[in-house]
Amino acid sequence: MSPRVICLGSVVADHVFRLSEVPQPPAKAVARSYHVNLGGLAGNAAVAVARLGGRAVFWGRVGADENGAALAARLAEEGVDAAALRRMPGARTPVSAVLVDRTGERVTVAYRGEGLATDPAWLPLASLADAAAVLTDPRWPEGAEATLVAARARGVPSVLDAEKSEARILHALVPLAGHTIFSTPGLGIFAPGVPLAEGLRRAVAAGAAVAAVTRGEQGVVWLTRDDPTPRSLPAFPIEARDTTGAGDVFHGAYALAIAEGQAVAAAMRFASAAGALRAQDAETPRRDAVDAMLRA
Template sequence: MTEVLVLGMAVVDFVLSMERFPTAAAKYRADSAEIVGGGVAANAAVAIARLGGQATLATRVGDDPLADLVLGELAGEGVCIDHVHRAAGGRSSFSSIYIDAAGERQIMNFRGSGLTETTDWIAAAPRAQAVLVDTRWTAGAAAALASARAWRVPGIVDGEAPIDLALLEAASHVALSRPGLASLEPGEDAATALARLAARIPGWACVTDGENGVWWTEGAEIRHLPAFRVAVKDTLGAGDVWHGAFALALAEGQGEPEAIRFASAAAALKCMTFGGRSGSPDRAAVMTFLKETG
């Protein structure tokens, strides 16, 4: 089984669905609600497991009931949680999330408190065929990317602002969101901004932009894959699913264009289901979708 080491955030998401976002200091009633695990890295790890890979998650949590909820759900999904750091007296991260009728979301996140700042435990994770990190904890991400270099495997950064440029310089692959790219190269269209960033970093780079598709570097050229057109119910976690699927595809030996298409299909299928990562598809669903869409 192909193994991917994923480092970053794992949280609990309290997801509320409504016709439109609140606009005043008043009471509102949700149309539906879910309590699900979330977090950039945790969502990616679940995506990898559902797609047939083995994901090991390196994350920081507290010793509170929320951590039990987070880790219990991840273990149930088949994610390896043997390398999670639980801080005595620490408080785990959680988010309150609103989803409107168009499937767009607003997120209010508490990052947690009292969590470890040490990184030595990360090096104890088992060797993987790829490493994926988010940008929420720079020191931890840097340590995981150092493992990727030592193993000579892809080291992928999920680029959400704020982004420490040192992480992009340490990665073999940088996959940014459109806001993440704009935080580094503002005021340009996606293709132009990506070209400007690519000139500043040593590795391969791409930018995902939701319904506008994905742009990536291919030598001195910028390529583009349009997004798959689907009926969107919930975009929450779609980017995380994309990054997990992309990392798994690279770990399996797929080339970047093929990995982008595979990841884009997985993210599109996720958008068709409400409830954050609960809509993350399995391998069979993705392959069927790709076959049907041509």
């Protein structure tokens, strides 16, 4: 039976407009195409878990509006269990407008939603009993905190996507997670003005067993509580088409690898391959593609 991975945090409806050129205001441009993508850190991670062969579960909040309904449907299509995607009455779903020009450069306007109640009391924490790992992001700190604390109490491995957010949120969540994987801006907020390795050591000192930072095409640097020597894993060489979401896919793949019982070094490689394929294809990869990249 494939392992169950719970992903808690943000899911966003990305409204993507492709046009030849992003105009300067005042202007009115005509899009060459339009589609709605599922985005958000934990949302992308959950889809990655499902495509890579895990049983993905999403916990989070949207509004009781059209965008929320569309996201619930998309998660279901991807095989993600979204029974605990709560559609909150009177609330509005996070959305973004993404303008992509001919060369792939993009302008993104993000709306974080409104009226999304923060109290996590409704989360089905008892179902952590049959989870093999949890992944949380910082976009719903109250939910992440409740989930990380409950996961620790039950001995379930946990991963934090320590992405750019307020410093106080990162300082509250890092001590609660087993594996903290920062984005480069996230680490800069958690430990400003110090070398990467020192920032990672501070995360370990705060309570993480594993601390890592993703650096786009420069790969990943990580260390552990047991071995504080930083290790560097170069990125897989690819031709990047669109790096949006590569970090989210990295985190989902890493959480699945940990859920499968892979060692940390192997999990980092697996996640790097998944992130690289996402950047190369602008599409979350399936397991066979990741395995092929790992063999090559």
